[in-house]
Amino acid sequence: MHPLRKQRLMIVIFIVVFSSVAVGLMAYALRENINLFYPPSKIAAGDVPHNTRIRAGGCVKPGSVQRASDSLEIRFLITDGISDVKVNFNGILPDLFAEGEAAVINGIVTESGEINASEVLAKHDENYTPPEVAEAMKDKGEHQKTCEGLKYGA
Amino acid sequence: MAWQWFHRLGSPRWFYEKTTPWLPWLATLSIALIVTAAVWGLAFAPADFKQGNSYRIIYIHVPAAFLALAGYYIMAISGAVGLIWKMKLPFMVMKSAAPIGALLTFVSLVTGSIWGKPTWGTWWEWDARITSMLILFFLYLGMIALQQAFQHRDTADKASAVLALVGMVNIPIIYKSVDWWNTLHQPATIKFTSKSSIDPSMLYPLLTMVIGFYVFYALVLLLNTRVEILRRENRTQWVNDLISTTNKRA
Numbered sequence: 001m002h003p004l005r006k007q008r009l010m011i012v013i014f015i016v017v018f019s020s021v022a023v024g025l026m027a028y029a030l031r032e033n034i035n036l037f038y039p040p041s042k043i044a045a046g047d048v049p050h051n052t053r054i055r056a057g058g059c060v061k062p063g064s065v066q067r068a069s070d071s072l073e074i075r076f077l078i079t080d081g082i083s084d085v086k087v088n089f090n091g092i093l094p095d096l097f098a099e100g101e102a103a104v105i106n107g108i109v110t111e112s113g114e115i116n117a118s119e120v121l122a123k124h125d126e127n128y129t130p131p132e133v134a135e136a137m138k139d140k141g142e143h144q145k146t147c148e149g150l151k152y153g154a
Numbered sequence: 155m156a157w158q159w160f161h162r163l164g165s166p167r168w169f170y171e172k173t174t175p176w177l178p179w180l181a182t183l184s185i186a187l188i189v190t191a192a193v194w195g196l197a198f199a200p201a202d203f204k205q206g207n208s209y210r211i212i213y214i215h216v217p218a219a220f221l222a223l224a225g226y227y228i229m230a231i232s233g234a235v236g237l238i239w240k241m242k243l244p245f246m247v248m249k250s251a252a253p254i255g256a257l258l259t260f261v262s263l264v265t266g267s268i269w270g271k272p273t274w275g276t277w278w279e280w281d282a283r284i285t286s287m288l289i290l291f292f293l294y295l296g297m298i299a300l301q302q303a304f305q306h307r308d309t310a311d312k313a314s315a316v317l318a319l320v321g322m323v324n325i326p327i328i329y330k331s332v333d334w335w336n337t338l339h340q341p342a343t344i345k346f347t348s349k350s351s352i353d354p355s356m357l358y359p360l361l362t363m364v365i366g367f368y369v370f371y372a373l374v375l376l377l378n379t380r381v382e383i384l385r386r387e388n389r390t391q392w393v394n395d396l397i398s399t400t401n402k403r404a
Contacts, residue, residue, distance in 0.1 A: 008238045012319060019320040027327070027334075035336040036281040057336055094275030096204060104279075104338055121275045126340040128209060128352040130200030 037104050043113065044083035050109050056085060057123060062099040078103060089117040096122035164241045166383040167392050173376055180373040187366030195359035202356075211269045213360060216344070217367035219262035222290060223325050225255040225371060229297070230322045233315030243379075245311040246386060248318060249301055250378035254371065256294035263287055274338055282331035283339035286324060293321040307386070 001009070027034065037057030038048050048054055058078035065076040072091055076099075077084040087105055097103060097120060107117035162168050195213040202209040229251035236244035266284065267277045278284065297314050304310035332341045344350045350357055387393045 005238050012234045012237055015316060015319045016322060020323040023323045023327070031335070034282050036279065036338055037336050039336070094273070096273050097275075104274075119276075121279065121338060122273060123338055124204065124273050124340055126343040126351050128202050128205075128212070128343065128356050130353050130355060131203040132200070133353055134203035 039080040039082075040078050040085040041080050041082040043085045043109060043115070046113075048109055050111055053106065053108055053118075055104055055106050056087075056109075056115055057102065057104040058085070059102050060097070060099050065099055078105065086114040087117050087120075088114060089120050091118075091120070093120055094122040096124050098122075101125075163243050164239070166243050166246065166387055167390070169243055170380055170383050173380065177373065177376065180369055180376070184366055184370035184373055187362055187369060191359050191363035191366050195356075195363060199356045199359050200353070205273055208269065208272045211265050212356075213363050215262055215265040215269060216360060217364045218258045218265065219287070220364055221367050221371050222255055222258040222262055222287075223328060224368075225251055225258060225375075226290065226293070226318075226322065226325055228375070229255060230318040233311075233318040236311060237315050242386070243383075245315070246382040247375070247379050248297075248311070248315060250375055250382050252294055252297040252301070252314075254374050254378065256291060256298065258371075259287065259291040259294055263291060276338075279338045281337040281339055282335040283328065283337050286328045286331050289324055290321075290328060293317070293324065296321075 037055035040056065040058045042048055043056055048056075056078060058080045061077040061079045061084060064084075065074065067074050074089050074093070076087055076089075078087055079085075087107070089105075089107075102123035102125070104121040104123050105115055105117045106119040106121070107115045109115055191213065196210055199210070201207050229248050232244040232248040232251065235241065236248060263284075266287075270279070271277050296317060300314040300317055301310050304313065329342075331337060332339050343352050344357070344360070352360070384393055384396075
């Protein structure tokens with residue numbers, strides 16, 4: 001390779017490496033802020049500020065959903081397999097909200113460690129399955145791995 | 155000998171004449187693939203057992219996002235080749251790739267938003283994947299703006315090549331954002347190292363659509379680049395000859 005071209009190649013490589021390192025360091029420093037939500041174990045451990053708006057994310061614990069009969073009020077537990085956190089919500093849930101599915105909750109952590117949610121979002125998984133296949137797998141008990149399989153970088 | 159094809163790329167005329175017969179083939183192939191995949195994916199692929207029919211937007215969303223990322227690499231690598239070898243053609247490719255990439259990024263953001271409302275329950279959330287994709291959109295827009303911002307062609311090309319190279323760091327971040335951080339967006343479905351978590355009956359139309367988008371991208375990039383070649387070489391004899399023969403035929 002011509003020496004002049006080699007020099008210009010070095011400049012190009014320098015630009016790419018330098019910008020990657022700069023952005024990498026920034027992302028590393030801001031990693032807590034880039035995370036969209038806190039896992040329940042951090043909330044249970046008290047690492048999350050009380051009485052300010054935060055997001056929590058976890059799996060809706062199967063069997064924990066309690067609905068009021070006369071209003072939209074709902075209570076449930078979210079878990080990351082380590083700790084559970086109680087969520088109170090009064091509003092409309094997304095269609096994909098279900099027990100054993102992940103959810104992201106926007107709300108305020110009270111002094112008692114519960115979340116008063118103002119918004120509940122469904123975090124759906126990356127699996128796409130036709131109904132017949134899902135039905136067949138359910139019979140064998142292989143599908144629907146519940147919250148135990150979930151990791152949220154706790 | 156091995157480098158001959160590469161040095162020929164230094165000649166926009168050679169490239170223009172070489173690619174003329176490719177266009178009808180690429181056009182036919184891309185339309186055939188995209189129409190096949192659309193009918194297959196929208197009408198014949200089964201519904202998802204949780205999301206129902208709303209998941210079918212995947213057949214636009216995923217291919218558009220794939221090409222938005224791949225297109226950025228094409229743009230940045232052309233810029234690097236232009237910087238290193240001082241060739242004209244790579245800069246023309248780089249300039250032509252920017253608006254296509256911007257459009258594809260916009261399509262994937264909009265389809266993602268439309269998909270997000272019924273599944274997540276929100277149009278927009280500032281999570282790592284969505285935000286880094288928005289940054290990609292602004293990078294593409296920045297490329298377009300920077301091309302217009304300079305009087306001198308050379309300066310504009312060099313400046314935007316540097317921007318393209320700096321912005322390249324964003325591509326692996328977009329790709330890995332769903333694994334590195336907690337996001338609302340789900341992790342990758344199509345995996346290259348292990349089994350994809352999508353049923354084959356839904357996967358094959360998706361892969362067909364992805365290939366169709368690649369061919370379509372190649373076609374649009376070629377068409378854009380050819381226009382750019384004619385625009386930048388408009389003082390040369392061969393372009394004038396080409397225009398006069400075309401006019402005579404018309």
